[in-house]
Each structure stands twice: as C-alpha cells, then as structure tokens.
Amino acid sequence: MENRNEAAFALLRRMFDAAVDVARSADGIRAVLPAPPKGRTLVIGAGKAGATMARAVETMWPGPLSGVVVVPDGYSDETGTIEIVEASHPVPDRRGLAASERILAAVEGLTADDMVLCLISGGGSSLLVAPAAAIGLDDKQRITSDLLRSGATIHEMNCVRKHLSRIKGGRLAVACQPARVVSFIVSDVAGDDLSTIASGPTAPDPSTSGEALAILERYDVAVDGAVRRWLQAAESETPKADHPAFHDVANHLVATPSLALLGAADVAEAAGYPAVVLGDVIESEAREAGRVLAGIACAVRAGTSSLPRRCVLLSGGETTVTVTGKGRGGRNREFILGLALGLAGADGIHALAADTDGKDGAGDIAGAIVGPDTLRRARELGLDPHLALKDNDAGPFFDALGDALHTGPTFTNVNDFRAIIVDPGLAS
Incomplete structure (x- = not known):
C-alpha cells in the first residue's frame, strides 16, 4: 500500500456511492x-x-x-x-x-x-x-x-x-x-x-x-x-x-445512467474538482475504451486538451468483452486494466471503474481502482498486467493488488460507472 493516495481513492468511492444512491432513490417512482x-x-x-x-x-x-x-x-x-x-x-x-x-x-x-x-x-x-x-x-x-x-x-x-x-x-x-x-x-x-x-x-x-x-x-x-x-x-x-x-x-x-453521473458530478464539485461528463453511451471493446480514455486523461494532464488540467472525467455506458482466454472476463476490470496500461504510471491520475449493480461479470467483484503506482506494485508482486488482460483474467490481478472493489449487491443497476481524477498536483 506504499505511496498510495488514499484521499483520491476515497473520493472515487464517494462518487461511485453517490451514483448508486441516485439509482436507488424512490423519487422517480413517486413522481409518476x-x-x-x-x-x-x-x-x-x-x-x-x-x-x-x-x-x-x-x-x-x-x-x-x-x-x-x-x-x-x-x-x-x-x-x-x-x-x-x-x-x-x-x-x-x-x-x-x-x-x-x-x-x-x-x-x-x-x-x-x-x-x-x-x-x-x-x-x-x-x-x-x-x-x-x-x-x-x-x-x-x-x-x-x-x-x-x-x-x-x-x-x-x-x-x-x-x-x-x-x-x-x-x-x-x-x-x-x-x-x-x-x-x-x-x-x-x-x-x-x-x-x-x-x-x-x-x-x-x-x-x-x-x-x-x-x-x-x-x-x-x-x-x-x-x-x-x-x-x-x-x-x-x-x-x-x-x-x-x-x-x-x-x-x-x-x-438512468445520466442521472447517476450527475450525482457523482455533485460529489466531485463539492470536493473542488470541475466535473466533466463525457457521456453515458460509451460502447466498444472494454480494453480499447480504457486505452482511449487513458489518452484523454494524459492529454488533460499535459494541458493539450480544452479541458481544465485539474478535473474529474466521468463516463458510463456498456462496453463489451470478447473472451478468448481462460479468465472470467468482467468489462469494468478489463476497462481499467487497459486504462492502467495506457496511463503507464502517469502521475496525478487515479481512476475507478465498476458496475453499479455490484457485480462485474462473473464473481463478486464490482470493479477496481488504479493509480500511478498500480503497474509498479504489480511488478513487485510478480504480476503481469499484459498476460492478465490477454487471458481475460483481470479479477485475480486486482485482488492480488488489494485494488478490487467489493460492494456486494447494490439492489439497482444503471450500467457501468467510470471516474478518472486528473490532478497534476496530486502526489501518488
């Protein structure tokens, strides 16, 4: 757990919880x-x-x-x-x-x-x-x-x-x-x-x-x-x-997923981060979506995009996983492992991806978190992220790191939730 920024991970979890709470609210039923x-x-x-x-x-x-x-x-x-x-x-x-x-x-x-x-x-x-x-x-x-x-x-x-x-x-x-x-x-x-x-x-x-x-x-x-x-x-x-x-x-x-993202955006804004909602309709192969958003986050951090260098990127949707290996899949796990590989340890970027129902594919993992130290700690433990991704087996990878997100059933489902904190001044 050395060098982890627990404040960043706590904020990511609060945003996820806020998204789930919006999806569980009875207000929508009461209104109609x-x-x-x-x-x-x-x-x-x-x-x-x-x-x-x-x-x-x-x-x-x-x-x-x-x-x-x-x-x-x-x-x-x-x-x-x-x-x-x-x-x-x-x-x-x-x-x-x-x-x-x-x-x-x-x-x-x-x-x-x-x-x-x-x-x-x-x-x-x-x-x-x-x-x-x-x-x-x-x-x-x-x-x-x-x-x-x-x-x-x-x-x-x-x-x-x-x-x-x-x-x-x-x-x-x-x-x-x-x-x-x-x-x-x-x-x-x-x-x-x-x-x-x-x-x-x-x-x-x-x-x-x-x-x-x-x-x-x-x-x-x-x-x-x-x-x-x-x-x-x-x-x-x-x-x-x-x-x-x-x-x-x-x-x-x-x-709806869009309402859930707005709930998370409120938490980000309250913590002092401009919230950028990229949309709730992102669909593609999960690992490729992770690499694309890694590129966006790195551009934001470098100041080469139109977005503020210090912000939270929020997105939803439902990516897909083509299972070719022996692992158990899980689109959020594949997404965030692809994201980690795309970030390549870039400092000041922390992220969470999870299914709002509390179960990302097979098993009891909702998703996972990554930070600048994810790949380094994996190497120290003898874990190969490329092999885990190739085998569709990101779950054990994040479990071994202690970075898998276990929430249990949330009793709702508004699809995938992804949050990326970009803060060049945030130490890893």
Whole structure:
C-alpha cells in the first residue's frame, strides 16, 4: 500500500456511492405513481432493482397489492405482500422459467378496471425466461452463454432474446390486455432504449426476427434446426408500435445512467474538482475504451486538451468483452486494466471503474481502482498486467493488488460507472 493516495481513492468511492444512491432513490417512482384503479392492482417485474422498487411501491401505494418480482440470486429483500423470488443471472435457469410462468399466469383474466405495475431493471432479460413453444430452456441457455462470450453488444443480445421469448419484446404488455400497464424502469443501457432494457417486456420492439438470426450468424453462434425454423416463422415476430396492446401502456424511466453521473458530478464539485461528463453511451471493446480514455486523461494532464488540467472525467455506458482466454472476463476490470496500461504510471491520475449493480461479470467483484503506482506494485508482486488482460483474467490481478472493489449487491443497476481524477498536483 506504499505511496498510495488514499484521499483520491476515497473520493472515487464517494462518487461511485453517490451514483448508486441516485439509482436507488424512490423519487422517480413517486413522481409518476398513478392513482389506484377501480379493480385490482397487480405488481410484477424482473431485474436487479426489483426488490428495492417493490418496497418503494409498497410504501407509497394507498391500497391493496399483490404480485411477484424475480431478481438475481442475492438481490432479494424484505417486502410485504409482493413476493420476491430469485433466479440465475446472466444465464437463465429453471427458477427463472418457473417465475416467468407465474407472472404470465398472474396476468391472465385481468379486466379493463385492473392495473399492472411492472418493475423493470437491468438483468431482467435473463430472469424473464419463457422460451417460445418451439424452443427449449437449454437452447436459451446455450445461446445466451455463447453471446456473452462473443463480444456482442447488449442491443444485439437482447434482439435475439426477444425473438426467442414469449414474454420479452413487448409480449408481456400483450399478455396483460385489457388491463392498464404502468412500468417503472431503471435503465442500464446506452441511450435508455426502452425496447432494450430487460429486452423491453412492455415496450414495442422495432427489431425483427431476421435481424436476430443475422446476429447469431455474425457471431458464429450455433443455431439448430428448431431455432432457425422459429426465427424464420412469422409467429416469431415481436409486436410493433401499432399493436393495440400499447395504447394503454405507460413506460416511465425512474432512474438512468445520466442521472447517476450527475450525482457523482455533485460529489466531485463539492470536493473542488470541475466535473466533466463525457457521456453515458460509451460502447466498444472494454480494453480499447480504457486505452482511449487513458489518452484523454494524459492529454488533460499535459494541458493539450480544452479541458481544465485539474478535473474529474466521468463516463458510463456498456462496453463489451470478447473472451478468448481462460479468465472470467468482467468489462469494468478489463476497462481499467487497459486504462492502467495506457496511463503507464502517469502521475496525478487515479481512476475507478465498476458496475453499479455490484457485480462485474462473473464473481463478486464490482470493479477496481488504479493509480500511478498500480503497474509498479504489480511488478513487485510478480504480476503481469499484459498476460492478465490477454487471458481475460483481470479479477485475480486486482485482488492480488488489494485494488478490487467489493460492494456486494447494490439492489439497482444503471450500467457501468467510470471516474478518472486528473490532478497534476496530486502526489501518488
């Protein structure tokens, strides 16, 4: 731990915590909470923020509620009448299938006097698993695993998921007819695309089955005869914007990556650093994004950019990792290791990258921190950052340094969070 600037790392952690706190706030739900209907109110949903949102709705709702919300393992919490069930993420399992069947059964027989409150957040794509009739759960599991390792973007992955499902891609809204549907949505995707968040269960889907098949072929994902025949059939097409089911659906964004970055910016400004929000839509291969932002940070430090030499660079988005090694991936770990290599020990630059859900890919690491001494300390411990990156194994690298960030489940998800402190006067 010699020569570490603990004040810089403490500020990075405060900014991350502020971003997460914004994403957990119930204010967004309170602002758009509808009046109770004449009939029943049913609560359903899926995602990493499901339990937090369910508790918020129970606290605010003036009448009786019932329902079921599915969350990843470790993301359940105490609720009253809304049942929280756990299932596997990111690869679906039979618990997710059972929970999805329960949700579909719960919305059967609703009337125009009833209301469905749908709680949607990141992770919902794998938790809402109800394969099309011609497709088995094993098909969904294999295709999901292959896509996760392929480098496909979240938009591409969810395009495929929607067209292999009975519940995603707007089909949940169709199943709820004729009840009114009000969705509270925590965004974890670049641009807050409603049709991509949790694969858009209550949003019209502009993508096509043909596009889904083309994505599978582009990434060399094996497609058996049943899957191919389904994607070539008219029945596989998702409901579009002109479908009558969407006439009485209200989709509300209650937390977004941009709001989370603004929360972190407030912390930076309070600490005396101008905050520069680079955007919440940065998407590319994680390690390459790290090297690009390293170049930006070095230019800022050298005074060769238009930005102040002393500032905090904030960004979000969802990079990708093409897994070719034997490691466990993790886009934030790969990003920040690529950043460290790009910085090459540049003094006065400290950074944090983490997933706001508290889990960066496989394992229990949320992300990691780096400083000017990261590569030197790695050499002293006999660690090879280039080898770790080549093997997609940045997690053990940062664990060995003591620089992995372990937060546990945060009960929300607004995608990746990245903060870089640039301060030429800040000693390492």
